Structures are given as structure tokens and as C-alpha cells.
Amino acid sequence: GAGVSQSPSNKVTEKGKDVELRCDPISGHTALYWYRQSLGQGLEFLIYFQGNSAPDKSGLPSDRFSAERTGGSVSTLTIQRTQQEDSAVYLCASSSDRGQETQYFGPGTRLLVL
């Protein structure tokens, strides 16, 4: 079956612009996670969704970052007024439930802020 998909695969933007990153999880997976992979910080958790609600947003680095999930499926991560330090690979993962279940990762969106 289809895995986790993300779009776009690459995004180049200018400092100060807003960007939207999309994640389509595996069908039926109720848990969805966003992570960020950058050279300086490694792999960091950003936000967790269970269904459409986000009980853990503790990894969002600033109020310029927000995310939503609709219909218990697609999720969008929005970065407002992008900064150069936002340049990273943004990864989405889904699992059939929270807790100890295996997370399946998408290919990521590589974001470059000029």
C-alpha cells in the first residue's frame, strides 16, 4: 500500500515569506508526527496529532510555526515569516496509534530559506 507522502519535495523561499508543507499519512493511521532534521540540531520532534487534535506541540520552535490536521488525515505545517535558520528537512511520520507503535516516515520536504 501507499506510504507516507509529502509535498513539495523541495522548496526554496526568500526570507520573510510564508511556506506550507503538506503530509499525507498512511490511510487509517490516527497518529501523525512532524520532525525536523537539520545539520546543527539533528532530528527534532515538532508536533504530534491524534486524530485532528494536537495534544503535544512542545517541539514547535516559535509562534511562527503552526500545524493543522483535517479529517484525521492530511496535515499542513505552516511557517510564517521564514528565517534562514528554518532551513532544514521537514519529516512527517504516521503510526496506527500513539505509544509504542512503529512510526513510518515520509521522504521529507527540503526547505531552503535564502
Added chain:
Amino acid sequence: GDSVTQMEGPVTLSEEAFLTINCTYTATGYPSLFWYVQYPGEGLQLLLKATKADDKGSNKGFEATYRKETTSFHLEKGSVQVSDSAVYFCALSESSNTGKLIFGQGTTLQVKP
């Protein structure tokens, strides 16, 4: 908070050599432990996992044992191949009800023919 520490890379080995990548963790509660692998140009893939103490995860010739007494989850393979060249990440899943993963910094493995 919870954390994962991996041995620094890069690790360079000849084909058929024995591999160990050390991983230790700090956690409250009883986390699950994972090894993920990222091949060049590809996304993160689960390699193996263990959900409780003394469990051994294994896949593709790789093994790791969940050692609660030493808070470790070292990755081993008896005979590496060139195709094993990748970045390996150790991770734990918090025992809270979110399941978010805490990753180590990653270890780059290069296997030469």
C-alpha cells in the same frame, strides 16, 4: 528530559567486518527503543525495535538488545556489506501517551569493498 546518545561517526569499515554502534539512553518510565536507518537519498526506515527490557530486535542481520541495567541498545552486525553504508539513528519512544521519538545524533557508516 529523555535523551539518546550515540557514538560519534563516521565509522569506516571494510566489507565483512564486525559492526558495533553504541547507543545509550536516559529516560523516565519504560520507553521502547528503535534503530532507524537512512540510506543515501532515501527517507528514514525502521531497522529494528525492542519494546521491553531484555528484548532483542533483529532485521537484515542487524541485532540490538534492550539492556535496562546499562541503559543501552547497541547495534551490531557480524559481517557488513557495502550496501549497509548509511546513517543510523538510535531513538526512544517516550512512555508518555504521545509516542514521540527522541533521536540520537546519528552515526554515519561507510563500508569499503
